[in-house]
Amino acid sequence: MVSNRALAEALFQLAESYPPGDVRLAFLRAAYAVFDDPKEVATARHLPAGIPFEVLPTVSLLARCRGEDALTAAAARFAGAYSGHRQRLSRQGFFSAAEVLALPVEELARKLRGAVHFHTRASDGSASLEAMAHALRRRGYFWAVITDHTQGLACVNGMDSRALELQRRAVARWNERHGEELELVCGVEAEILEDGRLDVPRGHRQGLLVVAGxxxxxxSTRDQTSRLLRALEEPGVFALAHPKGRLFARRPGIRANWERVFATAAAAGVLVEINGFPRRQDVDPTLAKLALDMGCNFVLGSDAHHPRHLAFDRWALAIATVAGIPQERIVNFQPFSGALGAWERMS
Ligand SMILES: [Zn+2]
Ligand SMILES: [Zn+2]
Incomplete structure (x- = not known):
């Protein structure tokens, strides 16, 4: 049986064997549909919805291959001759949805107490603070840190100091009314500038939980170790968000001496985020294991931009599970006082 991961990779490679155009696009859409399908396609009765009609017979034939060698041989028959850009490296070390959901992630998710790293309409999220908070409560969380982007991010609608003040008030209002059920903490996802400083000046970080990314x-292919080390030394950084900045099928992320980065994070008491957004999965299990060995503690982040995305904590749990990270090293499993008590006293 071929896994969704292998089948999707074969389809990505087929797509890349054609020049930009309809055929390439059809194979690409099929690859994503397979990669994101919650069930292993080889054992399912139907192919995933979203596979374009024109490549259905090909996908169906490939899905029935008995192993990866047979898959490679079968895929070769459909390959084009285009020798343009290949993105294979940027797809390595990612779990398919079916792989994640085959792990005991639902069971583990029930033990999570806190959520860190999600967005609202105050930056580039699509739901209000209240909608996200209610969704978190329904998922069984007791505390949550809201981390909208700050204005240093040129690409998104980041918060300025006025928007941040409004959000502080919204968080306080929520806690007055619903704090017993779900305690919210006002945080930001700050940008690590080129020189390693943050885009939120120190004076504005008071009482604000900062995840930096x-x-x-x-x-860029240059080594960015010094940028990250400088950021880890900034006072009040709670976690290093999506350390590599990789994006599935787009870019493999930045280059750095990760041993040094994680050793510095461990010494500074900065948590390493395992970002579960499926297109990020940042860090992968190998890098997470390295961080564990260097003495780091962890935070799982869904990086949700919509209530539906809160389920992406499963992807982070899958990475943590495969990396062998014990629950006591992950703040999301702790009650509020354990997870954020030290930060609260410092801020
Ligand atoms: Zn980010
Ligand atoms: Zn984010």
């Missing part, structure tokens, strides 16, 4: 220079 890189969103620029992500396709």
């Amino acid at each position: 890189v969103h620029t220079g992500l396709t």
Whole structure:
């Protein structure tokens, strides 16, 4: 039986063997449909919805291959001759949806107490703070840190100091009314600038939980260790968000000496985020294991931009499980006081 991961990869490679155009697009859409399908296609009765009609017979034939060698041989028959850009590297170390959901992630998710890293309409999310908070409550969380983008991000609708003040008030209002059920904490996802400083000046970070991440220079091949080390030394950084900045089938992420980065994070008490957004899956299990060995503690983030995305904590749980990270090293499993008590006293 071929896995969705292998089948999707074969379809991506088929897509890349054609020049930009209809055939390429059809194979690409099929690849994503397979990769995101919650069930292994080889054992399912129907192919996933969303596979374009013109490539259905090909996908169906490939899905019935008995193993990866047979798959490679069968795929070769449909390949085009185009030798343009290949993105294979940027797809390595990602779980397919079916792989994630085959792990005991639902069971683990029931033990999660806190959520960190999600967005609302105050930046580039699509739901209000109240809608996200109610969704979190329904999912059984007891505390949550809201982390909208700040204005340093040129690409998104980041918050300025006025928007941030409004959000602080909205968080306080929520806590007055619903804090017993779900305690919200006001945070930000700050940008790590080129020189490693943050786009939120120190004076504005008071009482604000800061997760910091890189969103620029992500396709550069230069080593960015010093940028990350400088950011980890900034006072009040709670977590390093999506450390690599990789994006599935787009870019493999930044280059850095991860041993040094994680050793510094561990020494500074900065958590390493395992970002579960399926197109990010940042860090992968190998890098997560390295961080574990360097003494880091972790935070799982869904990076949700919609209530539906809150389920992406399953992807983070899958990475943590495969990397062998014990629950006591992950703040999301702790009650509010354990997870955020030290941060609250410092801020
Ligand atoms: Zn981000
Ligand atoms: Zn984010």
